[in-house]
Each structure stands twice: as C-alpha cells, then as structure tokens.
Amino acid sequence: MIAAADATLPDRVDGDGRTRVSLAELIALGARAGRAKLASVQSRSERSGQQSSRLYGRGMDYAESRAYQPGDDVRRMDWRLTARSGKLHTKLYQEEREGRLLILLDTHASLRFGTRTRFKSVQAARAAAIAAWLAVRAGERVGLMAFGGHDRLLRPQGGAHSALAVCGALAEWDALPPAERAEPLSAALLRARRLQHGASRVLLLSDGFSADVEARQHLLDLKTRAGVGVLVLADALERAPPPAGRYPLEHDGERRDVLLLGERQRREFQQALGVGPARLETLARATGLRCRVLDTRDDPLPAAGELLGATRTRR
Known part of the structure; x- marks a missing residue:
C-alpha cells in the first residue's frame, strides 16, 4: 500500500512513477498518443x-x-x-483558429495520497502529459497552469517541444517541497480565465478538495469561452468502502494503523475520504461539463482522450 508522503526528490534522480512523477514515463507516453484529431469546439x-x-x-x-x-x-x-x-x-x-489547450493542474497536498499503484499526483501528471501529447499531435498549442500548493505557469506553445516542456514542468513541479498553501478552485478558475488567451479547450485535473461554492459560476463563465473537461482524480479508498481489515497510513512521516471492521465504519471512512472527488464530480455534472473519474490504477489515455474528443488516425 502507498500512503501520503512529503519527502522531496533529488534533482538528479528521476521519480519512481509511484510516489513521484517519472519524467521518462511522461515522455514515453507520447508514443501512445499516435496521430490524433480533436473534435471541434x-x-x-x-x-x-x-x-x-x-x-x-x-x-x-x-x-x-x-x-x-x-x-x-x-x-x-x-x-x-x-x-x-x-x-x-x-x-x-x-x-x-489555431486550437489551444490549457491544462489546469491541482497541486494541493491532498493529491499526494494513494493506496493502489500510484499517488493521485502522479496519476494527474500522467493524464496531463497524455493530454498534451494528444493536443500536440492534433496540431494544437498547449499551456499548463498549476494551482493549489504551487502557483506555476507554462504559457501555450506549439510543436513537439511544447509537449516535452509540459512533461518537464510536471516533473519539476512535482519535485518541489510540499507546500501548505491552499487555493480555492474558484480563485484558480479566475486566474485561468485571465490567462486563457484564446484557449479553445480547458482541461481541469483535480481531486476536488479545493472545490468551493463560488467555483460553479466560474466554471459556467469558462464554459462560454472554451470547451471544458473535468478529470477527477480518486483513489480506490475514496471510491468504495474498503474490505474489513487493518490499514497502515502514513502522513508527514508519522505512521498509524487504522482498524476498519464494521460495514458502517468502513462506509463512513470511505465517505470522509471521498468527499472531495464526489463534490467535484457533482459540480461538473451540475454545470453540464464533460467529466470522468480517474482511478490511480487506470490508464489515463481513454479518459483524457474522451474529454478532449480525441480520435487517433493512422499514419
């Protein structure tokens, strides 16, 4: 089982792809994108x-x-x-017009959590990289904005080098020391609107814990200017009650065992953990946005491709 962690990764070492983003993996994902065509927006x-x-x-x-x-x-x-x-x-x-994709990446500490295969933060980076490769292969420009724990921006660029730049930024930002800084989703969306610069697509990747009431109107405003897709990152424990048993969890270097036996106890535990993803999924569907939930174990290509309306073409 993987649990939340806060150790930083030395610059000279690539991530393991489980608790830290692997730059090599993000670049390799480009081969899976193939030649893509994105539906008009x-x-x-x-x-x-x-x-x-x-x-x-x-x-x-x-x-x-x-x-x-x-x-x-x-x-x-x-x-x-x-x-x-x-x-x-x-x-x-x-x-x-020339298509542009703006990827909004949630970097709150809540994403540095996972019990199956990898952290939500690593899965978010994989999905962002796939989206960038798909957009680039379709001839679109790609930009990346981080919100939450870190405030970073990679302005839209075109060509294969732009996808490589996105991959590099994802790995670099993931290796930064964890920040306690919190940013409501509404504030991030307001920044995104100011930085949109004619983007025809916006892809939001988040686990929903930053979603607030004000975000609804900002999503609706963004929807009038671009095609908006929402990819909800979720761990298995956030999606369904776990089997009865003892679960070791680690946070800030402190390890604890959580004993979950009764059905009600397990259900309440899952609901408490999954409040963020459930909130964001409900918000996205209530505003009529395209939405997919991405488990930490899943392949991000189908979900990202669906939200972008991507179809791969033969050479």
Whole structure:
C-alpha cells in the first residue's frame, strides 16, 4: 500500500512513477498518443452580437443565418433572407483558429495520497502529459497552469517541444517541497480565465478538495469561452468502502494503523475520504461539463482522450 508522503526528490534522480512523477514515463507516453484529431469546439466569441464560432483552424466560412439581434454587425446582414421573410437577419460565420489547450493542474497536498499503484499526483501528471501529447499531435498549442500548493505557469506553445516542456514542468513541479498553501478552485478558475488567451479547450485535473461554492459560476463563465473537461482524480479508498481489515497510513512521516471492521465504519471512512472527488464530480455534472473519474490504477489515455474528443488516425 502507498500512503501520503512529503519527502522531496533529488534533482538528479528521476521519480519512481509511484510516489513521484517519472519524467521518462511522461515522455514515453507520447508514443501512445499516435496521430490524433480533436473534435471541434463550440465556443462563443467576444464580438459584436456575440456570434457563435467554432474554434479549430484559420479562415472564415458562412455557417448560417439567424434573426437580427441588437449589436450585430450591419455589414453581415443577410439581405436576401431579410427580403424573403420581411424580418432582419444576420449571417453567422464559422471562424477557424489555431486550437489551444490549457491544462489546469491541482497541486494541493491532498493529491499526494494513494493506496493502489500510484499517488493521485502522479496519476494527474500522467493524464496531463497524455493530454498534451494528444493536443500536440492534433496540431494544437498547449499551456499548463498549476494551482493549489504551487502557483506555476507554462504559457501555450506549439510543436513537439511544447509537449516535452509540459512533461518537464510536471516533473519539476512535482519535485518541489510540499507546500501548505491552499487555493480555492474558484480563485484558480479566475486566474485561468485571465490567462486563457484564446484557449479553445480547458482541461481541469483535480481531486476536488479545493472545490468551493463560488467555483460553479466560474466554471459556467469558462464554459462560454472554451470547451471544458473535468478529470477527477480518486483513489480506490475514496471510491468504495474498503474490505474489513487493518490499514497502515502514513502522513508527514508519522505512521498509524487504522482498524476498519464494521460495514458502517468502513462506509463512513470511505465517505470522509471521498468527499472531495464526489463534490467535484457533482459540480461538473451540475454545470453540464464533460467529466470522468480517474482511478490511480487506470490508464489515463481513454479518459483524457474522451474529454478532449480525441480520435487517433493512422499514419
């Protein structure tokens, strides 16, 4: 069983992939991404009339016409439809932009926990790396923002070197000494909105313990500007009551045995541990966001790929 730990990793030693992020593993995950194609994202441009736009490349193509709304650009009037219907109509255009993915990585101390295979923090890094490789292989730029225990930012870049930069940042940030600093999810989302810089996709990776009431509105605001996916990191003990038995847990160098026998005791123990993931999953689904729960034992590729709408293509 793996338990929470706080020891730092020497810079010259790569992580073991269980309690510390392994840079070699993150880079190797790129081979699994293959050539990817990401589904286009429906967003809402901040232009006159607030026309919907699809963000995925370059250029302007006619999409459809709709009834005129105050603030619409008169240069985009659909005069033929206006003449036929007797009511003012505006042409909408499909705008193509270079896709951008912004990954929001939770680095709170609660993620340095795991009882199966690896820590949640390590699993989060693996999922972030896979997402970066998928986006890069689809021709998108990738940025990374850490919140919670550490406040770090890697601005969006393009090309294979950007995925390598994300992998390097994930390993570097994971090796930093644990911080007691806490940041509500709402504050992190507000920062992300300011740093978004035209990102067409946002992927949030968190175990939910930082989720607060105010985060709901910030998620809704972010949703109007980008396609938002939520990947909830959870350990087996946070998802289902454990079998009866004695469980050794370690925190801050202190080891204790927890005896769990009765069904009610085991259920309450699981609910207490799993309050964060359950809260974030409920919040994501209540706001209509795409959401997946990722166990520390699972392969992150299917979950990350689904949230990004990725399909791999043959060479």
